[in-house]
Each structure stands twice: as C-alpha cells, then as structure tokens.
Amino acid sequence: MAIEERPAERAPGVPIDFEEDVIQRRPLTSQAGLGFEEPRGRPGVVASEDNLVLTTVANLVNWARSRSPWPLGYGLACCAIEMMTTVSPHHDISRFGAEVFRSSPRQADVMIVAGTVTHKMAPRLRRLYEQMPEPKWVIAMGNCASSGGEFWDSYATLQGVDTVVPVDVYVAGCPPRPEALLEGFMRLREKISRGG
Numbered sequence: 001m002a003i004e005e006r007p008a009e010r011a012p013g014v015p016i017d018f019e020e021d022v023i024q025r026r027p028l029t030s031q032a033g034l035g036f037e038e039p040r041g042r043p044g045v046v047a048s049e050d051n052l053v054l055t056t057v058a059n060l061v062n063w064a065r066s067r068s069p070w071p072l073g074y075g076l077a078c079c080a081i082e083m084m085t086t087v088s089p090h091h092d093i094s095r096f097g098a099e100v101f102r103s104s105p106r107q108a109d110v111m112i113v114a115g116t117v118t119h120k121m122a123p124r125l126r127r128l129y130e131q132m133p134e135p136k137w138v139i140a141m142g143n144c145a146s147s148g149g150e151f152w153d154s155y156a157t158l159q160g161v162d163t164v165v166p167v168d169v170y171v172a173g174c175p176p177r178p179e180a181l182l183e184g185f186m187r188l189r190e191k192i193s194r195g196g
Contacts, residue, residue, distance in 0.1 A: 058195065065109070065135070066192035068097035069185065072108030072132065074125065076115030079142035079175040083114045086178040096185055105131040110188065111165070112181075116144040116151055117158045129165045137168045137192070139184050146170045 075083055086093050093099055102108040105128045117125060129138070140161050143149035151157040161167060168191060171184040 062195050063193050066189045069110040069137075069188065069192075070108045071098050071101050071110045071112050072105055072128070073101045074111055074113045074128065076113075076117060076121070077142075077144060077175075079114035079145065082175045082178055083112055083141060083181060086181045088178075091178045091182065093182065093185070096182070096189065098185065105129075106133065108132055109135065110137045110139065112139045112141055113145045113161045113165075113167075114141040114175075116149065117161050117164070118156050119158060120156070122158055122164045125161065126164050135192075137188055138165050139169045139171060139181075139188060140167045141171045141181060141184070142176055143172060143174045146172065149174060 073080070073083055075081075085091065087099065087101065098110070105111075109132065111129060111132065113125065129136070138161070140146045144151060144157070145161050146167075148154075148157050148159040152159060158164065169184045169188045171180050173180050
C-alpha cells in the first residue's frame, strides 16, 4: 500500500484550513497574488506564505482575556453548590484559567449569578456589577437566574437577572451540572475571543 503525499500547492479558490495549513507548516498560495489569505473561522488572523500569523493587538488581547477569566461567584441557592463543584479537581476548571474565584468585584471580570435572585438582592447585584472593571461579562447559571425558575410567579423573585445586569451566557438546568457550567465558560470564551 502506497502512502500518498499531500500536495505542496493548492488550487486558487480553495479555502484554507487554519489547523492544517498554518500549524502544520504547509505552504499557502494566494488568490490575488498578494501572498496573504484569511483563514476560515478566524476573523482578523491572516496567514502569509512564510507561515507567519499576523493579527492586530486587539485580537491578541481578546485571545488573552478569553484564556484567563477571573470569576466572581454570586452563589445564592442550590446552583451555588454545583458552581463550587466545578472548581473541584474532578471537573478542573483551572484548565480554562479560571481556578481562583475572586472575593472582590474589583479583581473579577466574569460574574456567575447562581441561584434565585430576590428583589431585595437586586440592588446589591447591580452594585457588585458596577464595581467590576471593564470589560466584564455575566453568566446566569440555572433556571432561577435565567428566568425565575420555579419561583417565576413569586412576588419576591426577579424574573431573570437580565432585568438588572446584562447577561452574556445563560446556563440552563435546575440546578445545572458542573459540565454545563464548563460549557458556558467555553461559550463565553468564544465570545470574548471574537471581541464580544
């Protein structure tokens, strides 16, 4: 059985796969003769014929921010137990750069609202959000934080934290498993790296 070699040149008009072409150092060809092509799925990243990856400082900063979120845990109910479990060695949130939950909002850039938020707690939640430095993001963890959950018809419960603070990622469940929160972190990571 013969082993086939990959072609060194690519026909014009064929899109570039960033993982195969740039990382594995395959030569690139240019459609316009300029020597540069923009890989699919990576806006702002340009690969040249010399296997250099060029980008802007803003894209580099967004990439770095997405790799080291500093969460502020705002645990209120049973979802807080699942949030704490996510930090345990079994689920290992530290592989995403978020192993230390900050105790001060001035040191955090991601707020995780886990549980039922009452009308009495809403001003405190808003105040903590305002004390966080820019840029900042919010994850609503659980049905209660997202839409009121089983307390949706209660006079004392907010119908979702998005009525008080802007929410970037909703994690559904009652309570959601730690894997769901990790998936929420991955979605937030994608949003941050896109500059959202």
